[in-house]
Amino acid sequence: MNNLEKLKHAFSEALSIPIDQVNEELKYQGIAEWDSVSHMFLVEAIETTFNLTIAIEDVLEMSSFANVKQVLTKLRITFD
Amino acid sequence: MKNMPHLYDLILNNDALRYIDSSTGIFHTAKDFHESLAIDQTSGLVFLYLDNGLKSIEILLNFLRTDFSIALLSPALNGDYKTNLENHYRPYYIYDPLRVESSDYISFDAGPAHQLFKRKDRVKTEVNRQIKLLINTSGSTGSPKFVKLSEQNIVSNALSIVDYLPVNYADVTPLNLPLFYSYGFSVFTTNSIAGGAIVCTNKTIIEKEFWEEFDQFRYTSLAGVPYVYEMLQRIGFLAKTYPSLRYLTQAGGRMNESILAAFGQYTAENEISFFSMYGQTEATARISYLPPEFLLDKLGSVGKPIKNGRLDIDPDSGELRYYGPNIFGGYATKAEDLLTYQKEDMLLTGDLARADEDGFFYITGRSKRFIKLFGVRINLDEIEQILTEKFNNVRFICIGEEDKHMLVAYTGNKIDEKSVKQLLFEQVKIHPACVKTQLLDSIPLTPNGKVDYMAIKDGILV
Incomplete structure (x- = not known):
């Protein structure tokens, strides 16, 4: 699995949505499944998947799929 | 208790009160919203699917003034669930910002941008006049179960809360809990009666914008269920200081004691009052609270009953029992249940409890499932x-x-x-x-x- 697939998998698991619903347009509170409760599961799932710790400021930045990718890119996870 | 004032009058008489729209900073007083919408002068049932925006507040205030009984509901409920509920209860009016039409209802503008639905047929659901508010306690699906609350329930509970919380006219309080939830509704009532500025926001604490609003408006309090405090800890709340913040409240379940202790320590060091509280929708919202000065000494205690309330423990079962004017008038699971409002003197909380030698109560478990x-x-x-x-x-x-x-x-x-x-x-x-x-x-x-x-x-x- 490449990093993009891994990330999509983490989203799908944490938000309990089919993997084909995970796309670039996905936003926090944009779908019923991505609420404040599942958000914390998402943070955890991403930390576990990529074996890293997301800093406090970055948690607040993770408001869309695209923003999550940006945060991870900063942490040297590459998406090609 | 017979001459208890109405919630709406108490709100209208609070001259310090301002409702602020978080995104524009525009504010309105309750008087600005007085009879601002064209609503029939009758009684019956209305369904309000409320978010925490300024428009929701205007709609809510307009209906609180009337003789309608108001069911508070989440806009996020799924469409079929809403329709089933409406087909069964047949509310006279519906407010739902997420729908543009609804069968059996005519859409009309009750105000410049305030779309309401009004029932096409004139079949009116009969509602007992004592029922002012209905709060759904059954989560998002399953059979809806409304708690029936009277004007007296709401006002007496709000006044008991104002008696111990340091709510004042200089406050700036965000509506950061859902209004259709009894705890969130109590934040609205208490601050509308005795507070100053109420910031109407749909941002949640895990969004950057919420903290920008926090700085912009200088919030003086926050309310949260245990999960909110877990998130606050995760996002580093305790590592910073908030000069405007005067007090925090927590209710809606037992909080993990180590997190509670961490907040206890933090608030003691930063001269912030932390109110750990206990309640149920069946008691309108609040039953008891732990005075902040006892937070660390009596860690995990639900404290003592609110003003005009009383707690004791059933000697046989160990169940915690509550007595007070804020006890509800029964459940409604079908339209016929709205014909009655029967207030009991005693509320069986379903929680098992003990009291210590100083009269502080502690929840030890649940007797209900x-x-x-x-x-x-x-x-x-x-x-x-x-x-x-x-x-x-x-x-x-x-x-x-x-x-x-x-x-x-x-x-x-x-x-x-x-x-x-x-x-x-x-x-x-x-x-x-x-x-x-x-x-x-x-x-x-x-x-x-x-x-x-x-x-x-x-x-x-x-």
Whole structure:
């Protein structure tokens, strides 16, 4: 699995949505499944998947799929 | 108690009150909203699907003034659920910002940009005149169960809360809990009666914009269920200081004691008051609170009853009992239930408790089969029923584990854990990560033939 697939998998698991619903347009509170409760599961799932710790400021930045990718890119996870 | 003022009049008489729109900073007084919408002068039932925006507040205030009975509902409920509920209860008006049309209803503008739905036929649902408010306690699906509350319930509880919380005219309070939730509604009522500025926002604490608004408006208090405090800790709240912040409130379930202690320590060092509170929708919202100065000494205690309330413990069962003017008038699970409002003198809380030598109460467990996950109350018997309907030839036993997880134990055919999680997520919005399943050879029973929940729990946890 490449990093993009891994990330999509983490989203799908944490938000309990089919993997084909995970796309670039996905936003926090944009779908019923991505609420404040599942958000914390998402943070955890991403930390576990990529074996890293997301800093406090970055948690607040993770408001869309695209923003999550940006945060991870900063942490040297590459998406090609 | 006979001459208790109306909530609406108390709000209208608060000259310091301002409702601020968080995104534009525009504010309105309650007087600005007085009769601002064109609503028929009659009584009956209305359904308000409220978010926490300024428009929701205007709609709510306009209906609070009338003789209508108001059902508070979440706009996020799914469409079929809303329609079923409306077909059954036939509300006279509906406010729902998420729909543009609804069958059996005519859409019209009650104000410049305030679309309401009005029922086409003139069939009116009869509602007992004492019922002012209906709050749904059954989560997002399953059979809706409304708690019937009177004007007196609401006003007496709000005044009891104002008696111990340091609410004042200089406050700037965000509406950071849903209005359709009894705790969120109590933040609205108490601050509307005795507070200053109320910031109407749909931002949540895990969004950067919420903290920008915090700095912009200089919030003086925050309210949260235990889960909110866990998130606050995770996002580094305790590592910073907030000069404007005067007090924090917590209710809606038991908080993990180490997190409570961390907040206790932090608030003591930063001269912030932390109010750990206890209540139920059946008591309008609030039953008891722990005065901040006792937070660390009496860690985990639900404190003492609010003004005009009383608590004791059933000597036989150990169940905590509450007495007070804020006890509800019964449940409504169908339209006919709206014909009655029967207030009891005593509320059986369903919680087991003890009191210490200083009269502080501590919850030790639950006698009813309820758990709370993320502040949402879940009836375990209902979950068992949902599962039984879906899976044939399987017997289910659901057990809560410290309000963190739900164990689904079962006997019969082996089933896929994923399908259980999926079903519970779709039907009752229980997050899959909170669910554990376990196949049992047989269901252990106690000597008198009842399901031995403790044995199942111990067996699974080992």
